[in-house]
Amino acid sequence: MEWFTFQSSANKAPSANRELFAEQIPVQQLAEKFGTPLYVYSRQALETSYNAYYQALADRDHLICYAVKANSNLAVLNVLARLGAGFDIVSIGELERVLAAGGNPEKVVFSGVAKQRHEIRRALEVGVHCFNIESEQELERIQEEAQAMDKIARVSLRVNPDVDAQTHPYISTGLKDNKFGIDINHAPVVYARAEALSHIEVVGVDCHIGSQLTTTGPFLDALERLLLLMDQLKAQGIQLKHLDIGGGLGVQYQDEVVPSPSDYLVSVKQRLAEKGYGDLTLVVEPGRSIAAQAGIMLTRVELIKPTEQKNFAIVDGAMNDLLRPSIYSAWHTIVNTVEHSDVESLSYDVVGPVCESGDFLGKERALAIKEGDLLAIYSSGAYGFVMSSNYNTRCRAAEVMVDGSEAYVIRRRETVEEQFASESLLP
Ligand code: LLP
Numbered sequence: 103m104e105w106f107t108f109q110s111s112a113n114k115a116p117s118a119n120r121e122l123f124a125e126q127i128p129v130q131q132l133a134e135k136f137g138t139p140l141y142v143y144s145r146q147a148l149e150t151s152y153n154a155y156y157q158a159l160a161d162r163d164h165l166i167c168y169a170v171k172a173n174s175n176l177a178v179l180n181v182l183a184r185l186g187a188g189f190d191i192v193s194i195g196e197l198e199r200v201l202a203a204g205g206n207p208e209k210v211v212f213s214g215v216a217k218q219r220h221e222i223r224r225a226l227e228v229g230v231h232c233f234n235i236e237s238e239q240e241l242e243r244i245q246e247e248a249q250a251m252d253k254i255a256r257v258s259l260r261v262n263p264d265v266d267a268q269t270h271p272y273i274s275t276g277l278k279d280n281k282f283g284i285d286i287n288h289a290p291v292v293y294a295r296a297e298a299l300s301h302i303e304v305v306g307v308d309c310h311i312g313s314q315l316t317t318t319g320p321f322l323d324a325l326e327r328l329l330l331l332m333d334q335l336k337a338q339g340i341q342l343k344h345l346d347i348g349g350g351l352g353v354q355y356q357d358e359v360v361p362s363p364s365d366y367l368v369s370v371k372q373r374l375a376e377k378g379y380g381d382l383t384l385v386v387e388p389g390r391s392i393a394a395q396a397g398i399m400l401t402r403v404e405l406i407k408p409t410e411q412k413n414f415a416i417v418d419g420a421m422n423d424l425l426r427p428s429i430y431s432a433w434h435t436i437v438n439t440v441e442h443s444d445v446e447s448l449s450y451d452v453v454g455p456v457c458e459s460g461d462f463l464g465k466e467r468a469l470a471i472k473e474g475d476l477l478a479i480y481s482s483g484a485y486g487f488v489m490s491s492n493y494n495t496r497c498r499a500a501e502v503m504v505d506g507s508e509a510y511v512i513r514r515r516e517t518v519e520e521q522f523a524s525e526s527l528l529p
Contacts, residue, residue: 105144106398106478108441122439122478124398126507129439133400133476136500137515139419140400141487143173145181145505147396148483152185155388158364162371162384165231167211169349169389170196172484177503177512178393179203188231190349190387194221201228211346211385213260213310215281216240222247222255232256234308234346236283238292241302248301257296258306258346261286263327267312267320267350270430276311276324283309286327293340304340306385307332310348313390316358318366321347325370329377345374346385353394355481356433363391390484397483399424399499400439401463403475404455413450415471420454421461422493424479424486428460435480436464438471445470452477456494487513492521 108120111128122129124142132142155166167190168182174196179189180203188209189200200210207228215236217225222244225233235241235257248255262283267274275282284292289307296304311324325347332342347370352360367386374380401419408414426432436452447470452463463479471477490498500515 105147105150105396106480111440119441119443121441122437124504124509127504127509129398129400129478130476132502132504132509133402135509136502136511138400138402138476139417139423139499141397141482141499141501142400143175143178143393143397143483143501143503143512145503148178148181148392149185151392151396152182152187154363155367155386155392156185158362158367159384159386162380163382165209165211165344165383165385167209167346167385167387168392169387170199171488172389173393173397173486174199174488175501175512176203177510179205181503182392188385190389194218194224197221197225197228197230207231211258211308211387213308213387217244219243219247223251226251226253226255230256232258232305232344234258234260235292235296236260238284238295241292241296241299245299245302252301254301254303256303256305258304258308258344259284259289259292259296260308260310261289261328261331263309263311263324265311265320265324265327267315268317269312269314269352270432272430274312276309276320286331289331290334290338293335294338297340304342306342306344306346306383307335308346308348308385310387311350313350314352315350316352316360318361318369321350321366322369322373325373329373329379332379333377342382344383344385345379346387349387349389349391351388351391353391353481353484355394356435363388392484394481394484397481397486399479399482399486401477401479403471403473403477406450406471406473412466413448415450415452415469415477417452417454417463417477419463419479419499420456420494420496421458421463422456422491422496423454423499424463424482425489425491426485427463428458434464434482436467436469437478437480438469439476439478442470442472445472456496492516495521497521
């Protein structure tokens with residue numbers, strides 16, 4: 103979290119030693135100005151994590167398609183588009199975001215298990231790089247739409263290599279019993295069909311086995327299976343232009359030791375070279391490893407409630423703002439943004455005001471806090487705001503991007519009126 107650091111306190115409060123900064127701005131200032139809960143992103147962090155992929159791939163043909171679902175704020179997409187990023191999208195909404203943010207449609211890969219006809223048409227109209235096909239039914243549907251529009255649809259088959267990603271079951275996608283992809287053993291038949299279709303051009307092969315992987319083993323196992331398939335396709339006379347190895351690289355939320363993009367990609371590149379696929383364009387679809395550490399969520403302690411069993415720190419952020427702890431029991435580090443010298447550290451369950459016992463941001467956390475303190479929930483840049491909801495008619499948080507000593511509102515806080523503006527009463 104090098105872009106979010108504790109530094110000597112700027113406001114020199116007598117009991118505060120150091121306080122948290124986002125790049126060069128004390129986060130207290132951001133919270134005072136923009137309110138809480140507040141998502142704060144660091145532009146430099148985003149650029150640094152994108153560049154780690156770029157540097158790892160600069161020596162070969164490649165396409166880095168940032169997975170829009172991880173954080174789809176227009177400003178985030180625009181920062182990446184300016185660096186030349188491509189995008190992995192899963193809906194027409196995400197495509198429109200990419201276009202609105204200045205992204206290049208020719209660098210877009212369209213993933214997702216059931217692309218709707220209107221989505222396919224729009225993607226063909228703007229000319230996406232390719233469709234990642236997840237079933238034979240979808241292949242036929244894309245052929246029909248492309249034919250009707252007199253366009254050629256470039257496709258890549260997302261194959262399911264039946265590899266255990268060893269991650270949370272909800273975010274594991276490469277096993278046979280998952281809904282994703284085409285069984286790798288059946289893929290040659292589907293490739294043959296795709297080759298025979300009039301408005302389909304086969305360009306690649308794709309797989310994505312899961313998210314938050316903390317070792318390279320499952321990625322490399324999947325790669326071996328893809329290589330076998332690629333050999334088989336070559337023998338069938340099918341020429342691929344690219345290999346898309348998906349996203350999935352994990353980040354350190356707690357004490358995980360995770361490979362860097364370069365650790366991981368060095369092994370992939372080496373294996374491709376050994377097998378004679380050095381010239382193939384390598385496509386990656388990273389989401390979390392680009393955005394997670396580039397964001398924190400700030401939330402204010404409303405009340406401290408000691409009970410016989412435990413201490414609760416009730417904060418103004420909740421499961422509707424950051425869902426990951428509730429649904430995946432995910433750990434996010436929580437810190438007080440000021441270091442008090444006169445407050446005892448106790449164990450707290452940090453919970454929100456939503457009416458569910460599952461509404462927590464962290465359990466049994468050692469914190470030295472007082473009412474009114476500002477807490478930071480780390481690693482919230484990916485799958486944070488994007489998974490937020492209006493549950494309990496709570497307004498969605500504001501988002502701010504810090505760039506050096508400047509802070510920009512990139513999404514203002516929602517209002518209650520906006521929430522029900524699209525609803526209506528019966529006559
Ligand atoms: N490509 C495809 C086809 C995907 O389905 C995903 C993520 C990615 C790329 C990006 O994966 P990443 O690099 O971010 O691991 N909400 C969950 C994560 C769901 C990931 C879904 N697919 C969470 O909060 O952990």
